[in-house]
Amino acid sequence: MAAVTPDQLHGHHGPTGLMRWLTTTNHKDIGTMYMIFSFIMFLSGGVLALTIRAELFQPGLQVVQPEFFNQLTTMHGLIMVFGAIMPAFVGFANWMIPLMIGASDMAFARMNNWSFWLLPPAAILLIGSFFVPGGATAAGWTLYAPLSVQMGMGMDLAIFAIHIMGISSIMGAINIVVTVLNMRAPGMTLMKMPLFCWTWLITAYLLIAVMPVLAGAVTMILTDRHFGTSFFNAAGGGDPVMYQHIFWFFGHPEVYIMILPAFGIVSQIIPTFARKPLFGYASMVYATASIAILSFAVWAHHMFATGMPAAGQLFFMYATMLIAVPTGVKVFNWVATMWRGSLTFETPMLWATGFIFVFTMGGFTGLICAIAPIDIQVQDTYYVVAHFHYVLVAGSLFALFAGAYYWLPKWTGHMPNESLGKLHFWCSMVFFNITFFPMHFLGLAGMPRRIPDYALQFADFNALASVGAFGFGLSQLIFIVVVVKCIRGGERAAARSWESAEGLEWTVPSPAPHHTFEEAPVVR
Amino acid sequence: MNTRTADHLASANRRLLVRLAISAAVMFGFGFLLVPFYEKICEVTGINNFLRPEAEAGARAATNTQVDTSRTILVQFDANLHDLPWRFQPVQRSVNVHPGELVHIEYEVSNTRAEPITGQAVPSYGPQLAGQYFRKLDCFCFAQQTLAPGERRIMPVVFVVDPALPADVSTITLSYTFFELKGRKFAASGQGARS
Numbered sequence: 001m002a003a004v005t006p007d008q009l010h011g012h013h014g015p016t017g018l019m020r021w022l023t024t025t026n027h028k029d030i031g032t033m034y035m036i037f038s039f040i041m042f043l044s045g046g047v048l049a050l051t052i053r054a055e056l057f058q059p060g061l062q063v064v065q066p067e068f069f070n071q072l073t074t075m076h077g078l079i080m081v082f083g084a085i086m087p088a089f090v091g092f093a094n095w096m097i098p099l100m101i102g103a104s105d106m107a108f109a110r111m112n113n114w115s116f117w118l119l120p121p122a123a124i125l126l127i128g129s130f131f132v133p134g135g136a137t138a139a140g141w142t143l144y145a146p147l148s149v150q151m152g153m154g155m156d157l158a159i160f161a162i163h164i165m166g167i168s169s170i171m172g173a174i175n176i177v178v179t180v181l182n183m184r185a186p187g188m189t190l191m192k193m194p195l196f197c198w199t200w201l202i203t204a205y206l207l208i209a210v211m212p213v214l215a216g217a218v219t220m221i222l223t224d225r226h227f228g229t230s231f232f233n234a235a236g237g238g239d240p241v242m243y244q245h246i247f248w249f250f251g252h253p254e255v256y257i258m259i260l261p262a263f264g265i266v267s268q269i270i271p272t273f274a275r276k277p278l279f280g281y282a283s284m285v286y287a288t289a290s291i292a293i294l295s296f297a298v299w300a301h302h303m304f305a306t307g308m309p310a311a312g313q314l315f316f317m318y319a320t321m322l323i324a325v326p327t328g329v330k331v332f333n334w335v336a337t338m339w340r341g342s343l344t345f346e347t348p349m350l351w352a353t354g355f356i357f358v359f360t361m362g363g364f365t366g367l368i369c370a371i372a373p374i375d376i377q378v379q380d381t382y383y384v385v386a387h388f389h390y391v392l393v394a395g396s397l398f399a400l401f402a403g404a405y406y407w408l409p410k411w412t413g414h415m416p417n418e419s420l421g422k423l424h425f426w427c428s429m430v431f432f433n434i435t436f437f438p439m440h441f442l443g444l445a446g447m448p449r450r451i452p453d454y455a456l457q458f459a460d461f462n463a464l465a466s467v468g469a470f471g472f473g474l475s476q477l478i479f480i481v482v483v484v485k486c487i488r489g490g491e492r493a494a495a496r497s498w499e500s501a502e503g504l505e506w507t508v509p510s511p512a513p514h515h516t517f518e519e520a521p522v523v524r
Numbered sequence: 525m526n527t528r529t530a531d532h533l534a535s536a537n538r539r540l541l542v543r544l545a546i547s548a549a550v551m552f553g554f555g556f557l558l559v560p561f562y563e564k565i566c567e568v569t570g571i572n573n574f575l576r577p578e579a580e581a582g583a584r585a586a587t588n589t590q591v592d593t594s595r596t597i598l599v600q601f602d603a604n605l606h607d608l609p610w611r612f613q614p615v616q617r618s619v620n621v622h623p624g625e626l627v628h629i630e631y632e633v634s635n636t637r638a639e640p641i642t643g644q645a646v647p648s649y650g651p652q653l654a655g656q657y658f659r660k661l662d663c664f665c666f667a668q669q670t671l672a673p674g675e676r677r678i679m680p681v682v683f684v685v686d687p688a689l690p691a692d693v694s695t696i697t698l699s700y701t702f703f704e705l706k707g708r709k710f711a712a713s714g715q716g717a718r719s
Contacts, residue, residue, distance in 0.1 A: 107537045107541075108537070108541065150667060150668075170548050173544075174541060174544040174545065174548070177540070177544055178537050178540045178541055178544070181540060182533060182536050182537050182540060183533070183537075208544055208547055208548050208551070209547070209551050210551070211548070211551075212548050212549070212551035212552035212554075212555060213551055213552070213554065213555040213558075214555075215552055215555070216552050216553075216554075216555025216556050217555060220555075220556075220559075231559060234661070234662075235661065235662035235666075235682070239562070239566075242558075242559065242562045245558065245562055246555060246558050246559075246562075249555075249558065250555075309569060
């Protein structure tokens, strides 16, 4: 760090070609690779989803066989959660956190490189498992025992993929915590930090706390499968329900790992386009922290139907409803930020506003699912599928797109094409609702999830959902066009690319030079 | 940034790295700690207590575990093969059991063909009504069985006959039929072509 000479400050130096990307320790290069990787995974998971929807277009079996259908639903979930959403947020963190806090790079640059390069082998293991005898794991993305103990070797590949991706996430999270806590520019106190850094700091702590628990759970499956242990085998004194407890101890904080950085992105965008500072900054920080803490006390709401004592059901039901309070604080703060602001709706703001609208709908269905007697009715139905797609697609994914459009000028030096961006937003928004809104009705009428065939009365809504899904999938190709056009050229972006954007990242030129903040800025 | 502050920062970063890495390792251990913790909770609250059923509260446990010595049921064992070149037979033809008693019996199976074959057994009961009172705690029919060429295997069935069994049933026949699982091999090659 101390040996940097002026000629190294701008542009890239060192190996070129493939070796540049393999050996890079630059947070911007690594952030870019994370985002490209996650977009490829997003498209792969999307192809699986469209195959699912093609099969469900009509009752009966047309496209795939039931065994393969189960592999599709399982791998769609695993790829989207561990391959698309999580790495995309880590990519954003890599690119933006050092720029936002005025650090020259991440704290551990070489570890950062390793965290990324663990992901492609994991993805190859996961996708390659389709081609082994017996095919990929078909136990559902939750990998419940006893199914996961009985699957073929595709399950082992999935377990190793999860181990590798878990190690990658933990290393990434440690890097982010150390960067945020130790590398801030002078004067950048914790309570002056942009909210995106705050949400990621809390997310990183969640990752460090729960990814190892998932690693433990899948290790138990592995030893049950091959080394004669009986963690989940009733004949050997184990209990398959225990797997669900351990999994969801990881699984529920995981849900917030996928949404808290999205809250952070939206909290950066809304003040910019409302031309007002964020309403209730401190309450946002405390709300994020309380969501994270509460997330450890609600896991069993995923398991109301497993038969737990009424006291347990009540505890998890009330604890779950309690989370609606800090989440509500956030939604109200965003709306209050927009209140009487000088609003303009450029593409990032459209996505952020769309996020608030659809994410809140997903939040409300979550509240309905939290009520134990109702949950027992809708458990494992399409109602649940609708709920978590409203919070994961319309929540995490829409926020990711919002963030991408917001920071593309900083990444590429060109403004993204507004009309194409708006087309992308409106197509996604309309087709998203056509796809997932009918699923609420299907679920309430009793259509179970994870089945390749269904009763005739569900046919119309399923056909509608399939049409919407193909529309949604194709709309995402617009994003590729926007990004490619933006990299190639377009309107030059100023350092402060959006009129009233605040923050250190807008003080460096666009595109951000290879090395930034070699001399730490002073924040007042 | 001068060298001294840079070194200071690097060592502060390393310290935090070590602390966080230790937390991650501890959480990995915590995942395994959940196992005894879960068992303890189940024991204290009396839920799901398979190991000490007498500790389980409520009538459900009592009806499940009390041995009714006033009755004796003859359980007969039968073995069938569906187009499968194996030898398959029960080790004992029949046993006399009291309802509620834990019984362990065995079946013997061997593969006579010169290639590994996967099969799965499907149970049926005579009279059919007895099926719902026949509690299998462990059974080779729960899993697929792959036998190497010429392999011979002794496989267990552990069961309890529910004391709620209607009084007019005095004989139960448990019959297994082994089916070959060709679909698995077919499915694997079929998926390879599709995906």
